[in-house]
Amino acid sequence: MKTILVTGGAGYIGSHACKALKQAGYTPVTYDNLVTGWRDAVKFGPFEQGDLSDRARLDDVFAKHKPDAVMHFASLSQVGEAMSQPGLYWRNNVVGALTLMEAAVAAGCLDFVFSSTCATYGEHDNVVLDETTAQEPLNAYGASKLAIEGILRDFGAAHGLRHVIFRYFNVAGADPEAEVGEFHRPETHLIPLMLDAIDGKRDALTVFGTDYDTPDGTCIRDYVHVCDLVDAHVLGLEWLKDGKENRVFNLGTGTGFSVREVIDQSRAVTNREVPYEIGPRRSGDCTRLVSGSTRAETELGWTPERSTMGRMIEDAWRWHQTGHYDG
Numbered sequence: 001m002k003t004i005l006v007t008g009g010a011g012y013i014g015s016h017a018c019k020a021l022k023q024a025g026y027t028p029v030t031y032d033n034l035v036t037g038w039r040d041a042v043k044f045g046p047f048e049q050g051d052l053s054d055r056a057r058l059d060d061v062f063a064k065h066k067p068d069a070v071m072h073f074a075s076l077s078q079v080g081e082a083m084s085q086p087g088l089y090w091r092n093n094v095v096g097a098l099t100l101m102e103a104a105v106a107a108g109c110l111d112f113v114f115s116s117t118c119a120t121y122g123e124h125d126n127v128v129l130d131e132t133t134a135q136e137p138l139n140a141y142g143a144s145k146l147a148i149e150g151i152l153r154d155f156g157a158a159h160g161l162r163h164v165i166f167r168y169f170n171v172a173g174a175d176p177e178a179e180v181g182e183f184h185r186p187e188t189h190l191i192p193l194m195l196d197a198i199d200g201k202r203d204a205l206t207v208f209g210t211d212y213d214t215p216d217g218t219c220i221r222d223y224v225h226v227c228d229l230v231d232a233h234v235l236g237l238e239w240l241k242d243g244k245e246n247r248v249f250n251l252g253t254g255t256g257f258s259v260r261e262v263i264d265q266s267r268a269v270t271n272r273e274v275p276y277e278i279g280p281r282r283s284g285d286c287t288r289l290v291s292g293s294t295r296a297e298t299e300l301g302w303t304p305e306r307s308t309m310g311r312m313i314e315d316a317w318r319w320h321q322t323g324h325y326d327g
């Protein structure tokens with residue numbers, strides 16, 4: 001298994017995956033429509049511009065590169081946007097993934113690694129979120145990813161599409177060499193917004209709600225370093241190559257950080273004040289999302305060794321100060 005089709009390879013997680021794949025001896029072929037991704041982020045293998053809805057273009061790319069597997073990252077991923085424009089999420093994420101799976105099956109490319117999300121679980125008070133937890137998403141983003149998981153299962157049963165599903169918790173940090181990093185326009189994620197506020201690139205960070213049922217009133221998330229996250233994907237490919245069963249893995253560390261704790265750690269790492277103000281809750285946000293599973297560690301041999309909050313902010317801060325994309 002050598003050539004991997006990476007949809008969304010010009011995006012934050014996909015570009016880090018391409019780097020990890022190249023380092024592991026694979027050729028990552030990026031397929032991206034550049035709506036949210038960046039041409040400058042494609043540094044580790046060939047680039048094919050195209051949309052997931054374009055079946056003819058997908059067929060051409062499968063025929064040209066003959067990939068051995070697909071890693072599917074391309075997706076809209078903003079909870080707020082998903083709440084206001086659910087149709088966009090269902091069409092882009094679900095119909096796009098369906099078209100991709102149909103093209104993969106038609107091309108005989110039957111190993112598929114999918115980036116899903118802990119947002120498929122929804123709100124579960126005092127329940128440990130493991131891979132068997134009921135999936136009751138609170139927003140159209142999580143619902144769209146849950147639907148794709150269902151299609152994958154059906155395609156696995158009917159067409160032999162072998163798959164590993166990763167349910168991500170909150171992805172953070174950047175390539176320590178700052179070749180690629182997190183660069184969304186507009187930015188909506190906590191850590192890059194906070195770093196922008198710290199160095200005056202934008203006004204104060206708004207903390208979305210301080211009346212949650214948590215020790216300090218702010219939402220709690222489980223943050224995982226993007227480099228650890230993509231390492232799991234390489235292990236997922238090996239899992240499929242070894243002929244193992246279709247499997248779902250949570251990717252989180254099991255440690256939760258509140259928004260206020262992330263602010264405190266950012267102050268400590270950057271040695272700068274974090275300008276912030278308190279705002280209302282953001283619609284669609286869950287109180288607490290923390291993984292309660294060690295399946296990825298025990299079965300895949302995954303070690304999220306870079307996923308300390310200090311390291312994630314340090315790497316994000318380095319990228320923030322030195323890296324950017326122009327197009």
Ligand code: UDP
Pocket residue numbers: 079170188189190191193205206207208209219220221259282285
């Ligand atoms: N958050 C915040 N202010 C912001 C952006 C995010 O308070 O400007 C909070 C958000 O409510 C959530 C956490 O930070 O509790 C992480 O949000 P992010 O958008 O980074 O990731 P998500 O959890 O939505 O995947």
